[in-house]
Amino acid sequence: MGVRALGAFSGGLDSMIAAKVLIDQGIEVEVVTFSSPFFASDAGRKGAIQLGIPWREIDYSETILSLLCNPPSGFGNNCNPCIDCHAGMFKKLGEIASVEGFDFIFSGEVAGQRPMSQNRGSLNRVARLSGYKEILLRPLSARLLPATEMEETGLVDRSRLLRLSGRSRKPQILIAEENDLQYKAPGGGCLLTEPNYCSRLRMLMDIPGLLTETNAHLIRYGRIFRLSKDTIGLVGRSEEDNERLEELALAGGKVTFALSDRPGPTGVLIGNRDNLEKLASLVTQYAKK
Ligand code: SF4
Numbered sequence: 001m002g003v004r005a006l007g008a009f010s011g012g013l014d015s016m017i018a019a020k021v022l023i024d025q026g027i028e029v030e031v032v033t034f035s036s037p038f039f040a041s042d043a044g045r046k047g048a049i050q051l052g053i054p055w056r057e058i059d060y061s062e063t064i065l066s067l068l069c070n071p072p073s074g075f076g077n078n079c080n081p082c083i084d085c086h087a088g089m090f091k092k093l094g095e096i097a098s099v100e101g102f103d104f105i106f107s108g109e110v111a112g113q114r115p116m117s118q119n120r121g122s123l124n125r126v127a128r129l130s131g132y133k134e135i136l137l138r139p140l141s142a143r144l145l146p147a148t149e150m151e152e153t154g155l156v157d158r159s160r161l162l163r164l165s166g167r168s169r170k171p172q173i174l175i176a177e178e179n180d181l182q183y184k185a186p187g188g189g190c191l192l193t194e195p196n197y198c199s200r201l202r203m204l205m206d207i208p209g210l211l212t213e214t215n216a217h218l219i220r221y222g223r224i225f226r227l228s229k230d231t232i233g234l235v236g237r238s239e240e241d242n243e244r245l246e247e248l249a250l251a252g253g254k255v256t257f258a259l260s261d262r263p264g265p266t267g268v269l270i271g272n273r274d275n276l277e278k279l280a281s282l283v284t285q286y287a288k289k
Pocket of ligand 1: 039080081082085086190191193
């Protein structure tokens, strides 16, 4: 059996190129896309199909929700605990690699690309926190970083790895064009980096017990109101909002509220049912007629 590598794979430009660089060396590459209320797996699945490599999804919701409560390495500019989030992902990859016999794990991180999570110090910290530093390869910046054991022992040809750094993605875009690779646009893949979503999430996190997977999905839609110290109300702004709120609320066992005899927004109560009247009054207020 040849050399086998397991990668963290969002389907974005960097992860596509990282996988491609290893595939071109004849390494057997498999990839994992992590999913949660804050990031989805679609682009990863499509990217793996394009590259013709085995793909699997891991539901990362429980880990990321608990990290949000107390990230040991803190947050980035918004609600993004990137260092601990990456470390947790690589820990999961390392565990799978140990059980399933992969030779190493890899990611599409680029040294110096993000101020908090991808400077040299952070790359080291992520590797150390993951517990799998010895088998973690960053193919895009490898030649700027100390050689790993995989490179020293010849499992990976270091001379065919890249030496990318900084925020510019021009080299990656060029490689993607040369290889006719379609990829998800850089950035925008994680809700935790979006200020608007983050201010909603902070409202949710401010109330003990309300940070759940369903609620994290729900607060993406509608107007949001703090109805009392222990309750949030959502009121749809559009037909699409109303549909999504109803679907999610139904699946999550929540109370929804709408006018029975005329068109109007859907309201969802998150928290204490004593506030239903307040929510009803908002639903009435925002009804068109
Ligand atoms: S951007 Fe989001 S998914 Fe990516 S490492 Fe940061 S918190 Fe995790």
